[in-house]
Amino acid sequence: MIALTFDDGPDPLYTPLLLDLLDQHGAKATFFLVGEKARAHPDIVRMIHKKGHTIGLHNDIHRSNWFFLPFAFKKQLIRAQTALKEITGELPLYYRPPWGHFNLFTLRDAKPLRIIMWTAIPGDWKEQVQPAVLAGKLLKERKSGAIITLHDSGTTFGADEHAPANTLKALEIFFADEGSTHYQFVTVDTLLQASRRSKQ
Template structure:
């Protein structure tokens, strides 16, 4: 029994050292990543976990209606299933970033799997769009000891405002109010255009879209613009690129 406890203890320490501690440290100190923008009166909408054949077109329609540019951190496996949506994102001026081949938690990836998730995703995005992706966001915002090594050459982007919109909640009006409450310069919003991953509600994006319909006109009335990460990060984007190459 004592041997089992020792083994469990050692495995727990290894797990903490490999995934949890690096995530906490990197996110607390913002080492090698960006969380906020630089340009006055702008905020960035970012969408994770898609593309989704039902909800992503609705998001794109809404962004087009209000002349808004956004950033999509796509799951490459889903991108292969829906290449038309990736091409539409590109054609309509949106930015496409890496979010792993599958929606995999970096805590449970080996170093080699980490490298493969990033590089394979980037290759698929480039093949579909003709443009090499610049931005990377690990699923759940979680890192392991090797994430930053294999993400060199990318700008790691997290967020400054998160809304748990992967759960549908009571209604969309509450989410709308939370979106409005977070309007301020430099914000990077984290939203989701797919609800099929573990822990999410499959119809949650429908509530997010309803909230977004009322949020975007409000942003305009407040004198803010929703822009791509390229514009939003401004000079910080260039500096981070130099750091990571």
């Protein structure tokens, strides 16, 4: 099992295209959504949820936790949780901090959310990373239990707007590779449940 995860969305152009691609390959994924983007595109959030993917939080605004005071961090996290519950009817269970940045109170104030990091982050937020190169990185990281971080939006600081187009092409190559047929592409939730069962 491999968990593909996508940060920074939802995006009105690339997220629907990604959902179609995942459907074509029978893959499920986990989307760490930005609260303000979710409020701007609730129909896309509902589409992600309806298709059986897992939705997690990626802050209410895409800002590093290094720049939040404790009260402000908790407040914006609650705002994002509330928005996603209003849209999908379910409270998110998982959280990923933007850029993977923690501060002294991230672990404390994110509870009861479970923080999910990654085993691989191939750097797909720059257009200069061509699809074949990105696909090669994905193939290198293809192993059971992997949590791979990709991006379905390029509108955050430091990203290139149309970099997700390369991500989609790289995923097509990755899914088409014969070796990928031996893996299930599952949500983080499914991966964690399988890991717990294997330890019992």
